[in-house]
Amino acid sequence: xxxxxxxxxxxxxxxxxxxxxxxxxxxxxxxxxxxxxxxxxxxxxxxxxxxxxxxxxxxxxxxxxxxxxxxxxxxxxxxxxxxxxxxxxxxxxxxxxxxxxxxxxxxxxxxxxxxxxxxxxxxxxxxxxxxxxxxxxxxxxxxxxxxxxxxxxxxxxxxxxxxxxxxxxxxxxxxxxxxxxxxxxxxxxxxxxxxxxxxxxxxxxxxxxxxxxxxxxxxxxxxxxxxxxxxxxxxxxxxxxxxxxxxxxxxxxxxxxxxxxxxxxxxxxxxxxxxxxxxxxxxxxxxxxxxxxxxxxxxxxxxxxxxxxxxxxxxxxxxxxxxxxxxxxxxxxxxxxxxxxxxxxxxxxxxxxxxxxxxxxxxxxxxxxxxxxxxxxxxxxxxxxxxxxxxxxxxxxxxxxxxxxxxxxxxxxxxxxxxxxxxxxxxxxxxxxxxxxxxxxxxxxxxxxxxxxxxxxxxx
Amino acid sequence: xxxxxxxxxxxxxxxxxxxxxxxxxxxxxxxxxxxxxxxxxxxxxxxxxxxxxxxxxxxxxxxxxxxxxxxxxxxxxxxxxxxxxxxxxxxxxxxxxxxxxxxxxxxxxxxxxxxxxxxxxxxxxxxxxxxxxxxxxxxxxxxxxxxxxxxxxxxxxxxxxxxxxxxxxxxxxxxxxxxxxxxxxxxxxxxxxxxxxxxxxxxxxxxxxxxxxxxxxxxxxxxxxxxxxxxxxxxxxxxxxxxxxxxxxxxxxxxxxxxxxxxxxxxxxxxxxxxxxxxxxxxxxxxxxxxxxxxxxxxxxxxxxxxxxxxxxxxxxx
Numbered sequence: 001x002x003x004x005x006x007x008x009x010x011x012x013x014x015x016x017x018x019x020x021x022x023x024x025x026x027x028x029x030x031x032x033x034x035x036x037x038x039x040x041x042x043x044x045x046x047x048x049x050x051x052x053x054x055x056x057x058x059x060x061x062x063x064x065x066x067x068x069x070x071x072x073x074x075x076x077x078x079x080x081x082x083x084x085x086x087x088x089x090x091x092x093x094x095x096x097x098x099x100x101x102x103x104x105x106x107x108x109x110x111x112x113x114x115x116x117x118x119x120x121x122x123x124x125x126x127x128x129x130x131x132x133x134x135x136x137x138x139x140x141x142x143x144x145x146x147x148x149x150x151x152x153x154x155x156x157x158x159x160x161x162x163x164x165x166x167x168x169x170x171x172x173x174x175x176x177x178x179x180x181x182x183x184x185x186x187x188x189x190x191x192x193x194x195x196x197x198x199x200x201x202x203x204x205x206x207x208x209x210x211x212x213x214x215x216x217x218x219x220x221x222x223x224x225x226x227x228x229x230x231x232x233x234x235x236x237x238x239x240x241x242x243x244x245x246x247x248x249x250x251x252x253x254x255x256x257x258x259x260x261x262x263x264x265x266x267x268x269x270x271x272x273x274x275x276x277x278x279x280x281x282x283x284x285x286x287x288x289x290x291x292x293x294x295x296x297x298x299x300x301x302x303x304x305x306x307x308x309x310x311x312x313x314x315x316x317x318x319x320x321x322x323x324x325x326x327x328x329x330x331x332x333x334x335x336x337x338x339x340x341x342x343x344x345x346x347x348x349x350x351x352x353x354x355x356x357x358x359x360x361x362x363x364x365x366x367x368x369x370x371x372x373x374x375x376x377x378x379x380x381x382x383x384x385x386x387x388x389x390x391x392x393x394x395x396x397x398x399x400x401x402x403x404x405x406x407x408x409x410x411x412x413x414x415x416x417x418x419x420x421x422x423x424x425x426x427x428x429x430x431x432x433x434x435x436x437x438x439x440x441x442x443x444x445x446x447x448x449x450x451x452x453x454x455x456x457x458x459x460x
Numbered sequence: 461x462x463x464x465x466x467x468x469x470x471x472x473x474x475x476x477x478x479x480x481x482x483x484x485x486x487x488x489x490x491x492x493x494x495x496x497x498x499x500x501x502x503x504x505x506x507x508x509x510x511x512x513x514x515x516x517x518x519x520x521x522x523x524x525x526x527x528x529x530x531x532x533x534x535x536x537x538x539x540x541x542x543x544x545x546x547x548x549x550x551x552x553x554x555x556x557x558x559x560x561x562x563x564x565x566x567x568x569x570x571x572x573x574x575x576x577x578x579x580x581x582x583x584x585x586x587x588x589x590x591x592x593x594x595x596x597x598x599x600x601x602x603x604x605x606x607x608x609x610x611x612x613x614x615x616x617x618x619x620x621x622x623x624x625x626x627x628x629x630x631x632x633x634x635x636x637x638x639x640x641x642x643x644x645x646x647x648x649x650x651x652x653x654x655x656x657x658x659x660x661x662x663x664x665x666x667x668x669x670x671x672x673x674x675x676x677x678x679x680x681x682x683x684x685x686x687x688x689x690x691x692x693x694x695x696x697x698x699x700x701x702x703x704x705x706x707x708x709x710x711x712x713x714x715x716x717x718x719x720x721x722x723x724x725x726x727x728x729x730x731x732x733x734x735x736x737x738x739x740x741x742x743x744x745x746x747x748x749x750x751x752x753x754x755x756x757x758x759x760x761x762x763x764x765x766x767x768x769x770x771x772x773x774x775x776x777x778x
Contacts, residue, residue, distance in 0.1 A: 278694065354694065387694035438694055439656065444774075446692045448656045448751075450767040454774055 131406065132425060136220050138411045141167040156191065158184040159211045163218035169320050174360050174396060175264055175292050178224035181215060185232060186256050189249055200248055205236050220410050223361030223369065224396050231259055231395075259395075267393040267443035272296035275356065275391055275441045279308050283353040286311040286345075286386075288377045290322035291358020293391035293441070295329055298356075302335050309336040311348050315373040316341055318412050318426045322371075342373055345380045355381040357432075359392040364399050364456055366434030366449020368392070372427050375405070378436040387438040394442050397456050405430040466584070467513055468520025468686050469556045471501050475524055476549040479542075487532040487541065494525050512745045515652030515660050519689035520556075523776060527552050559684040559760035560588050567647070567682050567758035568593035575601040575644040578636075578677075581662035582613035583649025585682045589758070590647070591624040602627040604639055606664060610718045610743070613662060633664050637671045646672045650683040653759075655692045655773055657751030657766025659683065660699065663744045669753030678755040685761045688773050699748045717743050 038046065141164065162184045165171045171180050185208055192207065194200040212229050215221060221229075235255045239248050275297035279285060285308060287294050301308060310330055314323040330337050340348050355377065359370045368374065368390050381388045402408055405427065414424035434449035444455060465473075478497045484490040498521040505513040528545045535541035563585055571577060571593040579586055593599045603621050607630055608614035614630060621628040631639055646668055650659040659665070659681050672679040693699045721730035735741070751766035761772055 278698070385695075387698070389694070439692055445690070446655070448767070448770050451770040451774065454771050458774070 132409075132411065132427070134407075135409055135411050138413055138426070139167060139219075140413065141218075154207075154210065155214055156184075156188045156211065158187045159214055163215050166215060166219040169219075172320055172322065173290065173292060174222050174224035175268070175393070177222050178228045178395075179260055179264060181212075181225050182228055182232070182256050182260055185211065186253050189252050189256075192249065194245055199241065200243075200245055201236050201239050201241065204252070205233050208232065208236075223398050227395050227398065228259065231263075232256065263395040264393060267395070268293060268296050270443040271391050271393065271441050272300040274443075274446055275389065276300045276304065276306075278354055278389060278446075279306055280353070281307050283308045284311060284351050285309070286313065286348070286352040286355045286377070286381075287326070288313045288357055288374055289315055289319050289371050290326040291391065293393065294356045294358050295326060297391060297441070298330060298335060299333055302333055309338065311338045311340060311352065313345050313373075313377055314339065314341050315371070317417055318428070319371060319373075342376065345377055346383070349380050349384040349386060352381070352384070352386050355386055355388040357388065357390050359390050359396065360429060361396045361398050362390065362392050362440060362449070362452050363401050363431075364397070364453045365401050366437065366440070366452050367402065368432040368434075368437055368440075368449075369402065369429055370432065372405075372430045375430040375432045375436075378432045382436050388436060389439050389441055389446075390432075390437050391441040394444065394455060394459065397442075397452050397459070399456055402431055466516075466556070466560075466684070467505070467509075468516045468684075469553060471498075471517055471521055472524045472549070472553045472556065472686075474501060475521065476546070476553060479528075479545060479549060486538060487529060490542075490545075491525065491529055498522075498525070510745060512651060512662075515689055515691070515746075516687050519652060520686040522690075523686050523688070524549070524552055526777060555760070556684060556686055559686070560585050562760040563682050563684065563758050564588040564592040566763055567680070568597055568599075570645070570647075570680060570758075571597075571599055571601055573600050576604060576642055577601060578604050578606075578640065578643040578646040578668070578672075579617070580606045580614060580636075580646075580648050580664055580668055581608050582611075582617045583682070585684065586647050586649045587617055587620050589682055590621065590626065594624050594626050602629070604629045604631060604643055606631060606633045606636055606668070608662065608664070609633055636664070636668055637675075640671050640675050640677060643677060645678045645680065647680045647682060650681050650687055651746060652689045652691065653681070653683050653687050653757065653769055654748070655690055655770055657754065657757075657769045658693070659749050659754065659757075660691075660746050661749065663747045666696075666747040666749045666753075669749045673753050679753055680756050680758060681754055682758040685759050685772070685776070688769065688776060690773060690777060693748050696748055699746070717741060 162171070162180055165180070166177065171177055188208065188211060189204065192204055194203050208229075212221070212225075215225070232252075232255070236252055239251060243251065271293050275294075279297070279301045283306075285298065287298070287310060298310060312323065312327055312330070327337055327339060338348070357368070357370060357374055357377065359368045359374075361369045363369065368378075370390075378388055400408075409430075410428040412426040412428045414426050417424045417426060437449050439446045440449055440452065442455070447455070475494055475497055478493060479490065482490055482493055484493055498518075501521065502514065502517055505517050528548045531544045531548060532541055535544050567589040571590065577590065579590070590603065593601070603618075603626055605614040605618050605621070605628060608616075618628045618630050648659075648661055648665050648668065650661045652660040654660065661681075669679050720733045720735070722733055723730045725731045751769075754766050757764045757766065757769065764772065
C-alpha cells in the first residue's frame with residue numbers, strides 16, 4: 001500500500017471522528033451505564049421471573065439441553081432448588097449482614113410455580129440422610145383438584161393424564177413408561193399446528209420439550225424415556241424442512257411407530273430367543289422382581305416345553321407389587337415358581353443354574369442400573385459362582401458412566417416401610433458393577449459387558 | 461511339520477473349490493451350497509477327528525462364508541460378484557496361512573533370555589512362535605511342557621522343541637502347579653476363541669490358567685483370528701450346551717482315556733488296573749478357560765486383551 005500524504009491522513013482522521021460522533025449520537029447508552037451488580041438472590045429472582053415469562057410464551061426453556069446428562073441434571077435441579085435457595089440465603093445473610101436482604105418466603109417454596117404444576121416437595125430432612133439430599137425428593141401424586149387449577153394451559157391433555165399415571169405409579173417399568181410416553185407424544189404431534197412464523201421442526205421439538213419437562217416433574221424420567229426422547233428429537237430435527245406440515249407430522253408418527261416396533265417390541269422377542277438358549281433341561285432359573293425381558297425369555301422356554309423351574313426373589317418393600325405381577329404371569333402359563341423373600345436369596349442360591357436379571361439401563365462401562373436389590377442378588381450369585389445374565393434392550397444402553405448407586409437415583413415413597421424412626425429412605429434403583437455380570441442379552445446377541453460401549457458406538 | 465495346513469484353512473480351500481465348481485445363479489443359491497458343504501465337512505470331521513475339531517472348523521467356515529458373501533452388497537451383478545468372491549476367497553485362505561507367521565513374529569517378542577516357558581498340548585501356532593524365538597531371535601530359554609494325556613500332545617510337542625535346540629522338560633499333567641513357581645509365563649494355543657474373551661482348548665488349560673493366575677504368572681494364548689467363534693458358554697457345563705463339545709464327555713479321537721496303569725510294580729512294568737463294574741469313566745477332550753485368567757491373546761489381528769475379542773467379533777460378523 002502506498003504511503004499516504006499528510007493531508008490524506010488528516011482527512012481520514014477527520015472522517016473517522018465524524019463517524020464516531022454520529023455513532024455516539026445514535027447510541028447514547030453504550031459504554032456509559034454499567035450493569036448493576038446483583039446479589040445472588042437477586043440474580044436468582046431475576047432468572048425465575050425470566051423463566052416464568054418464557055413459559056408463558058410456550059417455548060419452555062426447561063430441557064433445552066440436548067444431552068441426556070443435562071436432562072438428568074435438569075430433573076435434579078428442580079429438586080435441588082430448595083437446597084440451593086436455602087444455602088444461598090444463608091450465605092448472603094452471613095456475608096452481607098449490612099445489606100438488607102429482601103424478606104423471602106420459606107426456602108422450600110419454589111419460585112417458578114408457573115413452570116411447576118405440582119405442589120412443592122416436602123422440606124429436606126435435616127438429619128443424617130444428607131447424603132441423599134441431591135436426589136429429587138419423592139412427590140406423592142397430587143390430588144386431581146389442585147392439578148386442574150395450577151397447570152399452564154399449553155400442556156396437551158394426553159400429557160397431563162400421562163403425568164398423573166407416572167406419579168401414581170400406575171404405569172411403571174422401563175418399557176411401559178417409554179411406550180406410553182411415545183404414544184402420548186404421537187397424539188401431541190398429530191394434533192399439533194405450527195404457527196405460521198415458526199419453523200415446524202424447531203417449534204415441535206420445543207413443544208415436546210415442555211411436555212417432557214412436565215412428565216419429568218411428575219416423576220423423574222427413566223433411562224428408557226430419556227433415550228427414546230433423544231431419538232424423537234433428532235428424528236424431528238433431521239426432517240426435510242421443505243415438507244408440508246401434514247407430511248412432516250406423518251413422518252414423525254411413522255418414526256415413533258417404527259421405534260416402538262423395532263427397538264422395543266421386536267428387540268424383546270429377539271432377547272427371548274437369545275436368552276432361551278441358556279436354559280437347559282431341568283435348570284433352575286433365579287430371577288428378581290418383575291422384568292419384561294426376563295419374563296419373555298421364561299415364557300418362550302415354557303413354549304418350547306423345556307422342563308425348568310423358576311425361583312422368584314421378592315424385594316418385599318417398595319416395588320409396588322411388581323413381583324406379584326411376575327409371579328402371576330409365570331404361574332398362569334404353568335411355569336413352576338418358588339417364591340422367596342430377599343432375605344432367603346443365599347439359602348436358595350445353591351440349587352440355581354442361571355440367574356437372569358432385568359435392567360433399567362446399562363452404562364457404557366457395562367454396569368447395570370436396575371431395581372434396588374438387583375445388586376444384592378448379583379453378589380449372592382457371585383459368592384456361589386453362579387452365572388448371571390442381564391436382559392436389556394439396546395435402546396436402554398446409555399453413554400453415561402455411573403460409579404455407585406448414590407450419585408444418580410430416585411427416591412420412592414417410604415410408606416409400608418417398617419420401623420418406628422423418622423429417617424426412612426426408599427432408593428428405587430441400584431448399580432451392579434460389570435464384574436458381577438456374566439453377560440448382557442440384547443437384540444444383537446449375548447455380549448460381555450465390555451461390549452456395550454462398542455454397541456453404543458455402532459448405534460450412532 | 462509346523463507349516464502343515466490347519467484344519468480350518470483346509471476347509472476354506474474346500475469351500476473355495478465348491479465356489480469354483482458352483483452352478484449357482486444367485487447369491488442365495490451359492491450360500492445354500494456353501495452351507496451344505498460346510499455341514500458335510502463338519503460331519504466328516506466329527507466322525508474322523510473327534511469333537512475337538514468342531515469349534516475351529518465351524519468358526520472358520522462361518523467367517524469365510526460371511527467374508528465372501530459380504531461383497532454381494534457391493535456387486536449387485538452376480539457374475540461380477542462371483543469374480544470378486546473368488547478373489548476374496550483366495551485372499552482369505554492365504555491370509556490364514558500367513559496368520560501363523562504373523563503371530564509367531566509378534567508373540568516371540570514376549571519370550572526373553574533366561575526364561576522358563578510353560579506350555580500345554582500340541583499347538584502348531586505356539587510351536588512356531590517358540591521355535592522362531594529360538595532360531596530367528598536367537599533367545600536362550602527353556603520349556604516345560606505337560607505330558608498331555610490321553611493323546612500325549614505335550615510329549616509330541618517336546619520332540620519338536622528339542623529339534624529346534626530348546627531345552628525341554630516333560631512333566632505329568634498333575635505336576636503343573638508344582639513346577640509353576642519356576643516358570644516365568646505360560647503360552648497355550650486355542651481350539652476356539654470365545655465371544656467373552658475366553659478360550660476352548662485341550663483339557664487341562666483351565667487348570668493351568670487358574671494356577672498361573674494364583675501364582676501371578678502371565679498366561680498368553682496364541683490363536684488365529686478364524687478361530688473367533690460366536691459362542692458364549694457361561695460355565696464348563698454350558699460348553700456341552702454348545703452342541704456337544706465335550707462338556708459332559710465328548711468323543712475324542714484318542715478313543716477314550718486308554719486305560720489306567722500302575723507304575724509302582726516291582727519290575728517297573730506298568731500293570732493295567734481293572735476298574736470295577738460300576739465305575740464310570742469320563743473323557744473330556746476340551747475345557748473352557750474364562751477371560752479373567754487370560755492376560756493377552758496373540759492373534760493375526762494384533763495383540764488383544766480378552767475384552768477386545770468381542771469388539772473384533774462384532775466387526776468380523778457385521
